[in-house]
Amino acid sequence: MSNGTTSESGRILAVTSGKGGVGKTFVSANLAAALAARGERVLVLDADLGLANLDVVLNLFPKVTLHDVLTGRIACSGLVEYSRLTPQVRDQLSEIILQLVPRFDRILLDTGAGISDVVLHAVSLADEVLVVVTPEPTSMTDAYATIKVLATLQKRRHVRLVVNQVSAAGEGRTIRNQLQLVVDRFVAPQLKAEGDSVPLVLELLGEIPIDPAVREAVGKRALLLVTMPGAPAATALTAAAARLAG
Amino acid sequence: MPPPTDSTKSDSQALNLDAALQLLEQSGHPLPRLRDTGKAAWLQAVIDGLCELSSRDPLTGLANRRHFELMLAGEVDRVARAGEPALVLMIDIDHFKKVNDAHGHPAGDEVLKHVAHTLSDCIRPMDTVARFGGEEFAMILPNCPPSFAHAVAERIRIRIQSMTIPIAAGETVRVTVSLGGAFAPQWVRSSPLLWVERADQQLYRAKAEGRDRACLEQPAVSFVSPEEKGLLFGTSQFQDLLS
Numbered sequence: 158m159s160n161g162t163t164s165e166s167g168r169i170l171a172v173t174s175g176k177g178g179v180g181k182t183f184v185s186a187n188l189a190a191a192l193a194a195r196g197e198r199v200l201v202l203d204a205d206l207g208l209a210n211l212d213v214v215l216n217l218f219p220k221v222t223l224h225d226v227l228t229g230r231i232a233c234s235g236l237v238e239y240s241r242l243t244p245q246v247r248d249q250l251s252e253i254i255l256q257l258v259p260r261f262d263r264i265l266l267d268t269g270a271g272i273s274d275v276v277l278h279a280v281s282l283a284d285e286v287l288v289v290v291t292p293e294p295t296s297m298t299d300a301y302a303t304i305k306v307l308a309t310l311q312k313r314r315h316v317r318l319v320v321n322q323v324s325a326a327g328e329g330r331t332i333r334n335q336l337q338l339v340v341d342r343f344v345a346p347q348l349k350a351e352g353d354s355v356p357l358v359l360e361l362l363g364e365i366p367i368d369p370a371v372r373e374a375v376g377k378r379a380l381l382l383v384t385m386p387g388a389p390a391a392t393a394l395t396a397a398a399a400r401l402a403g
Numbered sequence: 404m405p406p407p408t409d410s411t412k413s414d415s416q417a418l419n420l421d422a423a424l425q426l427l428e429q430s431g432h433p434l435p436r437l438r439d440t441g442k443a444a445w446l447q448a449v450i451d452g453l454c455e456l457s458s459r460d461p462l463t464g465l466a467n468r469r470h471f472e473l474m475l476a477g478e479v480d481r482v483a484r485a486g487e488p489a490l491v492l493m494i495d496i497d498h499f500k501k502v503n504d505a506h507g508h509p510a511g512d513e514v515l516k517h518v519a520h521t522l523s524d525c526i527r528p529m530d531t532v533a534r535f536g537g538e539e540f541a542m543i544l545p546n547c548p549p550s551f552a553h554a555v556a557e558r559i560r561i562r563i564q565s566m567t568i569p570i571a572a573g574e575t576v577r578v579t580v581s582l583g584g585a586f587a588p589q590w591v592r593s594s595p596l597l598w599v600e601r602a603d604q605q606l607y608r609a610k611a612e613g614r615d616r617a618c619l620e621q622p623a624v625s626f627v628s629p630e631e632k633g634l635l636f637g638t639s640q641f642q643d644l645l646s
Binding site for chain 1: 483484625626627628630631632634635636
């Protein structure tokens with residue numbers, strides 16, 4: 158499977174998590190806002206066919222879901238009825254994303270909880286992957302499982318991490334190191350046995366502190382970066398966007 | 404549900420439910436009480452009866468393929484959210500055509516009924532067993548860890564193998580089954596279609612390898628072993644998160 162669609166202009170970043178409820182959509186939306194504030198033309202594409210809720214977070218933000226595209230509310234060539242991943246949907250996804258790529262500097266694919274066949278396919282079209290994780294053991298376990306799937310099924314060798322809801326500075330780094338340790342110990346030998354010696358590297362893109370402003374923004378269905386750009390979580394997201402933009 | 408108004412009452416009385424009631428009666432389904440005719444509760448009972456009827460296989464009484472697919476779609480969602488392992492088994496009677504050819508179709512029907520009965524006897528209350536079509540059966544086993552799966556499949560195979568099926572006075576047959584199984588990858592939402600396809604591939608493998616056996620797909624790579632969890636949370640600063 159190829160790592161990303163060769164693209165002239167837009168870079169595609171898949172945002173995924175493993176466990177639901179870790180703030181993946183919150184991170185996608187606000188990271189996009191931070192990138193837009195840097196002058197990038199950003200599209201957030203809701204790749205969660207089942208439980209799409211980006212619109213709830215974004216409220217008035219222009220939004221395109223794959224559902225829109227697939228059902229024809231957004232003009233793209235060829236329309237299909239979808240129900241999860243049919244071979245038709247599989248083929249159409251690549252085509253749709255290819256069509257959207259030239260219109261933007263960056264496309265964020267906000268995926269569903271867990272990794273569906275659709276999401277795995279969508280992620281395979283992305284140039285880069287971002288895994289959102291929280292310090293909770295279940296979230297870390299699921300993030301690790303996700304990284305393992307992406308490494309083995311998609312030959313990913315570079316996975317970015319955003320650690321959400323950290324309670325102390327540096328916790329994100331600790332979690333990244335811990336995940337890297339288990340990857341080196343358990344995933345790397347497996348990849349090596351399959352004849353692939355390129356190491357799998359986890360890069361910490363940012364850590365976002367627990368911040369009451371987040372709850373407030375989500376409750377208002379507003380973007381944190383717009384309503385409270387000075388909040389600690391917003392500052393952290395802006396820093397993550399800067400790092401992502403390089 | 405709001406109480407039926409006069410208009411809904413007259414509407415429901417205007418409905419022609421003869422065919423529906425006839426179907427229910429013929430299938431041995433208890434009919435709604437006549438004195439409630441036309442009331443919302445009565446209509447609901449007719450609809451419930453029809454739903455029940457349309458989700459069962461008439462010969463074996465098992466869930467039919469339609470109901471199986473509905474349950475499977477639900478399981479796909481549940482697995483993706485909860486990250487629990489789940490198994491789909493496809494079960495096919497070996498050389499079923501020979502039973503039909505040698506003993507006639509009524510004998511074949513008896514075999515199907517007995518196999519169905521034994522399959523329902525092998526499962527837990529939360530499992531679903533269905534007649535998928537012809538002599539093929541399908542099972543959904545939620546929360547079935549890969550380490551148990553082979554034992555589960557073998558138990559079914561041996562139960563069927565050791566069963567003597569009376570097909571006529573003083574006449575019995577024995578049959579075997581081949582089983583194919585596929586796990587829903589934990590945290591990986593599949594489509595019901597792809598999941599059954601994968602189990603079917605294992606069933607073909609069991610047939611090709613000589614029948615009367617169970618073949619299971621390798622569990623998915625997303626499985627996180629206790630050793631991996633141990634290392635992930637092994638350092639002291641994570642001990643408190645685990646307790």
